Amino acid sequence: MAEPTTPRAPEETPGYDPSSVERKWQDRWADAHANTTDLAEGDKPFYQLMMFPYPSAEGLHIGNLYAFTGNDIHGRFQRQRGHTVFQPIGYDAFGIHSENYALKVGVHPSELIPRNIENFRRQLHRTGLMVDWSKELSTTDRAYYKWTQWIFLQLYHRGLAYKKRAAVNWCPSCKTVLSNEQVVNGECERCGTRVEQRQLEQWFFRITDYAARLLKNLEGLDWSESTRTAQRNWIGASTGARLSFRVTDDGDSADDIVVFTTRPDTVFGATYLVLAPEHPLVDAITRPEQRDSVNAYRARSAKQDLVARKTSREKTGAFTGATAINPATGSPVPIWIADYVLMEYGTGAIMAVPAHDERDFEFATEFKLPIIRVVAGASDGTDTPLDVADATTDGARLVNSGEFDGLTVSDAAPKIVAWLAGRGGAESVTNFRLHDWCISRQRYWGPPIPIIYCDACGTVPVPEKDLPVELPFVENFRPDDSGISPLARHAEWYHVPCPQCGAAARRETDVSDTFLDSAWYFLRYPSADREDVAFDRALTKRWLPVTSYIGGNEHAVLHLLYSRFVTMVLHDAGLVDFEEPFTKFRAHGLIIREGAKMSKSRGNVVNPDQYIDDWGADTVRTYLMFLGPFEEGGDFRDRSISGVRRLLDRVWSSVHDARTMGNGEEPVLRKLHQTIAKVGDDIARLSYNTAIAAVMEYVNVLRAHERVPHRSEVEPLIQLLAPFAPHIAEELWETLGHTRSVFDSGWPVSDAALAAENTIDLAVQVGGKFRGTITVSRDVTKEAALAAALAEPGIARFTTTEPKKVVFVPGRLLNIVM
RNA sequence: GCCCGGGUGGCGAAAUGGUAGACGCGGAGGCCUUAAAAGCCUCUGGCCGUAAGGCCAUGCGGGUUCGAUACCCGCCCCGGGCACCA
Numbered sequence: 001m002a003e004p005t006t007p008r009a010p011e012e013t014p015g016y017d018p019s020s021v022e023r024k025w026q027d028r029w030a031d032a033h034a035n036t037t038d039l040a041e042g043d044k045p046f047y048q049l050m051m052f053p054y055p056s057a058e059g060l061h062i063g064n065l066y067a068f069t070g071n072d073i074h075g076r077f078q079r080q081r082g083h084t085v086f087q088p089i090g091y092d093a094f095g096i097h098s099e100n101y102a103l104k105v106g107v108h109p110s111e112l113i114p115r116n117i118e119n120f121r122r123q124l125h126r127t128g129l130m131v132d133w134s135k136e137l138s139t140t141d142r143a144y145y146k147w148t149q150w151i152f153l154q155l156y157h158r159g160l161a162y163k164k165r166a167a168v169n170w171c172p173s174c175k176t177v178l179s180n181e182q183v184v185n186g187e188c189e190r191c192g193t194r195v196e197q198r199q200l201e202q203w204f205f206r207i208t209d210y211a212a213r214l215l216k217n218l219e220g221l222d223w224s225e226s227t228r229t230a231q232r233n234w235i236g237a238s239t240g241a242r243l244s245f246r247v248t249d250d251g252d253s254a255d256d257i258v259v260f261t262t263r264p265d266t267v268f269g270a271t272y273l274v275l276a277p278e279h280p281l282v283d284a285i286t287r288p289e290q291r292d293s294v295n296a297y298r299a300r301s302a303k304q305d306l307v308a309r310k311t312s313r314e315k316t317g318a319f320t321g322a323t324a325i326n327p328a329t330g331s332p333v334p335i336w337i338a339d340y341v342l343m344e345y346g347t348g349a350i351m352a353v354p355a356h357d358e359r360d361f362e363f364a365t366e367f368k369l370p371i372i373r374v375v376a377g378a379s380d381g382t383d384t385p386l387d388v389a390d391a392t393t394d395g396a397r398l399v400n401s402g403e404f405d406g407l408t409v410s411d412a413a414p415k416i417v418a419w420l421a422g423r424g425g426a427e428s429v430t431n432f433r434l435h436d437w438c439i440s441r442q443r444y445w446g447p448p449i450p451i452i453y454c455d456a457c458g459t460v461p462v463p464e465k466d467l468p469v470e471l472p473f474v475e476n477f478r479p480d481d482s483g484i485s486p487l488a489r490h491a492e493w494y495h496v497p498c499p500q501c502g503a504a505a506r507r508e509t510d511v512s513d514t515f516l517d518s519a520w521y522f523l524r525y526p527s528a529d530r531e532d533v534a535f536d537r538a539l540t541k542r543w544l545p546v547t548s549y550i551g552g553n554e555h556a557v558l559h560l561l562y563s564r565f566v567t568m569v570l571h572d573a574g575l576v577d578f579e580e581p582f583t584k585f586r587a588h589g590l591i592i593r594e595g596a597k598m599s600k601s602r603g604n605v606v607n608p609d610q611y612i613d614d615w616g617a618d619t620v621r622t623y624l625m626f627l628g629p630f631e632e633g634g635d636f637r638d639r640s641i642s643g644v645r646r647l648l649d650r651v652w653s654s655v656h657d658a659r660t661m662g663n664g665e666e667p668v669l670r671k672l673h674q675t676i677a678k679v680g681d682d683i684a685r686l687s688y689n690t691a692i693a694a695v696m697e698y699v700n701v702l703r704a705h706e707r708v709p710h711r712s713e714v715e716p717l718i719q720l721l722a723p724f725a726p727h728i729a730e731e732l733w734e735t736l737g738h739t740r741s742v743f744d745s746g747w748p749v750s751d752a753a754l755a756a757e758n759t760i761d762l763a764v765q766v767g768g769k770f771r772g773t774i775t776v777s778r779d780v781t782k783e784a785a786l787a788a789a790l791a792e793p794g795i796a797r798f799t800t801t802e803p804k805k806v807v808f809v810p811g812r813l814l815n816i817v818m
Numbered sequence: 819g820c821c822c823g824g825g826u827g828g829c830g831a832a833a834u835g836g837u838a839g840a841c842g843c844g845g846a847g848g849c850c851u852u853a854a855a856a857g858c859c860u861c862u863g864g865c866c867g868u869a870a871g872g873c874c875a876u877g878c879g880g881g882u883u884c885g886a887u888a889c890c891c892g893c894c895c896c897g898g899g900c901a902c903c904a
Contacts, residue, residue, distance in 0.1 A: 232821085240904080261904060313902065357904070629831085643842045703858095
């Protein structure tokens, strides 16, 4: 098997020195523009997109490096497979994060951000990413945010951007409005401060108009299941009905109260109504004798912060004194207000069915309201006060529900809605949890919203020819408590002639949400160097939608949902001809350190620069990918990194030692062709850790007992390793005399005939228990295998009687059942 | 409470329903060396046994199957998302 050991002279083999190799190839790639994609050429365009980073002052985080490396491997692999790969990078540099940091260190963001970007660029270069630097962008570039404002105008012109006074989430520390997505457990996701409610005039995008489509399209997307689920939950569709309840009133001013319910079948059990305290009809229906207690309750709940309101499950409320008619029973039911009903969801009003809803039951018990059971399980007909489980059972049937008695829950719902439609009023609807997207930020560091207010003309959009509305330099950009953006203090900028009538007018002083910047950057990349358009039509048609997008799941409901929304709007405007921006998305996992989360306070943050200095970028890249399954993340352990470095050392010496004569040996070549097949399959499905393991196995065979390899055995090895460790691959490729890049050398082809084993070790079981293996030819028949197994004493001793049954799986095993 | 992931040696992990633990780290022993480092070789889940070999073992309890880490039912634990959403 192994040929005689040939001693080698170590002094003749130059050792592997990562830093010089990596510097050499980084310089060469840069000088030759090796990674600049000719976007007009190539017949197999492949757009590999990585989530652009926020350029923090701390520099590249190991999590960024993990994500980028995972993208880069996929991109390089696709290039080797013959695709024209476009892999751009940029910086998500606007936003509160940057601005807060600038305030903290007392440096203006316009000075700070370029500095941070410069540092990121340096770090990205030294990790050896195959990035097309000619299309680099930053959301803070004038040439970029001009088009972010243009996107706003597209939404505005389509009636999808509107302004309203609304209760918004206000962070008293960041002194700005937050979107619902930026509020986590009632706290600001950025600084952790408890969020307050405020009433402000805000710009919103009508993403709710797209809720059904955003939900439906999810089905067809090749995305990580976890991401699709997160979006599905966030959009939160519930099917049900809106039912009208006529308010009984002395006069004729009575309005209908419309409730949303997912259980119209339980309407006969609705014994009272509850409105959210902020519900607009509360004033009109409240009876004079109840006014004081209602107002007191409303004042109390308005003051209560979101956390208290959402964590306390205690049921509180106040009676309005009014009643409404249950359209099913015709009986009057009292109308209450309570903060367990949320104004933001549904119609802000519910019909309470205490017999079959836990919350209603608690409330009814607290305030001694009647409880009528209208659903009974198949097994019982009792009148236990609460049975939530029964109400949702398939076999459950209606009781106390007039002509609908005896119907199952699912049969009754549509029938009752149809019946009520002719009475009080009813319609089937799907209700969404998703809210409109508030994009106004009372801050400085963002693209000004391109709107002008004129006393004569009203709200006037800035004409496209006047874009961008430049963000002026404001020395003191610290926000205050007023809820008005610092831009309002810049008089020269703030006062502007109306574009329509020329009269004195004022600019909108809010800037837009950072998530608007990132909701379209993938469209910009191919056209990043174009001044005249946001995105070139032909380039967009050729390169989009994005072929492969890999990023963190923390953006599952923010960035990824907004990007889909903006793309749909542009599609409807006829500006792009696809409605989903990312054909394939994979969420990668998180890196932890020695079993614990990485954090500054723990002091266990991995500094990429340090590790690259110590081990080389190729080792760090490969190690990160070897830690565990890419889509699950991994545990960064300092001790383990040496194993990957050892691999690169062995590949290095294998190539330098390789003999040029001869064609290689059959067992080695067989392993090689098996490895080629496995590595290709594994990279394609992002199973990087097993791909690297396969390369290691091959090197173990190649170098067993210090064996001297043949050139034909090492050449494809370099190509297999190249996506992971690009610098050493280029260097070794050159060592073998190649003059072109290994990344333009193609991907080796696995020869199935060479990869096939002639003989196999067939597992033999007796009664399902493993009893040994027999070495047989690859295409052994069942009979021959059985005979061979029975001839084996170690196996025959377990086969005491005639076999009852013999299970034979060709190539795998033989199971003799006694 | 609901919805996604997970749970396998000392550790990171691998395994289209078919020999559980590939690969790597760590550990033990050996070769080389004056010595060390590096490199190379062998061993390395647990228990019993001198050995041959046997038994146990993929969070727990059942089930399906010739055969289950994988599929089904019922639980427990960890990570993440949603949550007074009617």
